[in-house]
Amino acid sequence: MSDQGIGKGYSWKIANRPSFSTLQVDFTSDGSIYSEAGSMVYYSNGLSIETKLHGGFFGALGKMLSKESLFISQYRATSPAKLGLSPTMPGDIAHIPLIGNTMRLSASAFLAASEGITISTVYGGCKSLFGRSGLFILEASGTGDLFASGYGIISEETVKGSMTVDTGHLVAWEPSLTYRIKRVGSWKSTLLSGEGLVVEFSGMGKILICSRNVSSLVSWISPWLPA
Amino acid sequence: MRKISILHKPAYAMARIELSQGESFLVEAGSMVSKSAEVSLTPQKVKRARSGGLLGAVKSMLSGEFFLINKAYSNLNGHILVAPTQIGDIIEHTLKGGLIIQSGSFLGCDDEISLDGEWQGARSFFAGESLFMMHARGQGSVLMNSFGAIDALDLDGEFIVDTGHIVAFEPSLSYSITKFGSSWLGAFFSGEGLVARFSGKGRLYTQSHNLNAFGKFVGSLLPPRSS
Numbered sequence: 001m002s003d004q005g006i007g008k009g010y011s012w013k014i015a016n017r018p019s020f021s022t023l024q025v026d027f028t029s030d031g032s033i034y035s036e037a038g039s040m041v042y043y044s045n046g047l048s049i050e051t052k053l054h055g056g057f058f059g060a061l062g063k064m065l066s067k068e069s070l071f072i073s074q075y076r077a078t079s080p081a082k083l084g085l086s087p088t089m090p091g092d093i094a095h096i097p098l099i100g101n102t103m104r105l106s107a108s109a110f111l112a113a114s115e116g117i118t119i120s121t122v123y124g125g126c127k128s129l130f131g132r133s134g135l136f137i138l139e140a141s142g143t144g145d146l147f148a149s150g151y152g153i154i155s156e157e158t159v160k161g162s163m164t165v166d167t168g169h170l171v172a173w174e175p176s177l178t179y180r181i182k183r184v185g186s187w188k189s190t191l192l193s194g195e196g197l198v199v200e201f202s203g204m205g206k207i208l209i210c211s212r213n214v215s216s217l218v219s220w221i222s223p224w225l226p227a
Numbered sequence: 228m229r230k231i232s233i234l235h236k237p238a239y240a241m242a243r244i245e246l247s248q249g250e251s252f253l254v255e256a257g258s259m260v261s262k263s264a265e266v267s268l269t270p271q272k273v274k275r276a277r278s279g280g281l282l283g284a285v286k287s288m289l290s291g292e293f294f295l296i297n298k299a300y301s302n303l304n305g306h307i308l309v310a311p312t313q314i315g316d317i318i319e320h321t322l323k324g325g326l327i328i329q330s331g332s333f334l335g336c337d338d339e340i341s342l343d344g345e346w347q348g349a350r351s352f353f354a355g356e357s358l359f360m361m362h363a364r365g366q367g368s369v370l371m372n373s374f375g376a377i378d379a380l381d382l383d384g385e386f387i388v389d390t391g392h393i394v395a396f397e398p399s400l401s402y403s404i405t406k407f408g409s410s411w412l413g414a415f416f417s418g419e420g421l422v423a424r425f426s427g428k429g430r431l432y433t434q435s436h437n438l439n440a441f442g443k444f445v446g447s448l449l450p451p452r453s454s
Contacts, residue, residue: 015376015378015435016237016375016376016435019237019238019314019375019376020237020238020315020316020375020376020435020436021435022375022376022435038440040389040407040422041388041389041392041433041435041437042386042387042388042389042392042433043387044384044385044386044387045384045385045386045387049407051407073407084433086375086392086435086436086437088436088437088440088441088444089441089444090314090374090375090436090441214445214448215448217445218445218448218449221445221449222449222450225449225450225452226452227452
């Protein structure tokens with residue numbers, strides 16, 4: 001994974017990796033990038049900004065259920081300009097270049113993409129409606145730069161055969177892998193513990209995982225709340 | 228001679244302040260990690276601005292018109308270690324004609340510096356939040372902490388920053404508080420809060436992550452308080 005590069009109408013850099021990563025974009029003239037709403041840190045003059053509903057109504061409905069942001073912000077350069085984007089959670093940002101191929105990612109991992117990439121929401125299966133770590137999946141395809149974020153450090157793993165990953169640690173995976181969302185343990189333990197959804201991958205391909213889990217953080221904090 | 232060193236940058240930064248006999252240093256209340264026996268702490272009151280509206284008036288009645296900082300005084304050669312609550316970095320800034328600091332980022336300063344929590348521009352910055360801006364004036368160093376990494380930007384011209392990412396700025400910069408993007412509807416739905424549009428020349432410090440956004444996100448996943 002690289003820390004900097006050049007896209008169509010912009011150059012980008014991921015600063016302060018891995019703990020407090022920020023995506024810094026320098027637009028030359030006519031570049032365009034869209035991001036998860038709420039991720040903007042700063043921008044300079046020279047950008048036109050539009051906020052819109054992500055993935056249409058049904059996509060938005062899915063995201064609402066998964067407590068993801070419903071909106072994306074589109075930044076289009078009209079003259080040279082700067083933009084800074086940070087994910088909500090402290091951690092890493094991964095650059096995923098797409099050249100006409102597809103990448104799947106956990107909805108919470110989406111940070112930004114260049115204009116040549118389209119994002120659609122994939123139905124994650126009925127199991128994703130239960131439990132707090134429900135998985136909503138995005139499919140990114142096209143040509144350009146995709147940026148994914150993770151709580152903690154993002155690392156790449158290669159699947160040969162099969163691998164099981166906790167949904168809270170899953171960032172992205174190649175579509176050459178088939179996946180199945182599964183519970184760990186009984187329905188009762190899934191609902192009570194608020195965790196226990198895993199993804200079972202099989203085939204050959206790469207996955208990106210992050211080293212920390214938001215659900216685990218929440219489970220840890222919850223008992224400390226005042227009554 | 229007072230000496231500051233910043234340890235464990237950038238994720239878990241901590242400041243060590245060495246004091247000679249008779250010297251003192253101001254530190255944020257609750258930030259002390261350890262101190263040598265020669266150093267004593269005395270609370271000091273700093274007047275703070277009332278937040279706007281009726282709710283703000285009630286709030287400031289409850290929280291007091293003052294905020295407390297501690298004066299660390301050393302009767303022989305001694306030292307004190309201070310650390311912020313949140314993970315992140317610490318930066319030392321040498322005052323050149325004042326600095327306006329977001330209250331949550333203040334960690335400490337030389338005793339010769341005067342702190343004014345009633346800074347005129349305070350109200351417009353953080354509607355309904357417990358943060359306020361304070362004006363540091365005089366000679367010496369200020370220590371500031373950030374949620375995430377800290378960036379020092381020397382501005383010359385217009386620049387827009389989400390208010391949740393502001394650490395501090397020099398009063399030579401003028402600013403206006405405005406909405407994100409071009410439409411109020413978009414600003415409302417985008418999840419971006421208010422932004423500050425800076426212009427002029429001067430230093431601006433920003434933090435890579437937004438503490439309120441983090442709190443909102445993690446808070447939304449917590450179980451409801453069992454009243």
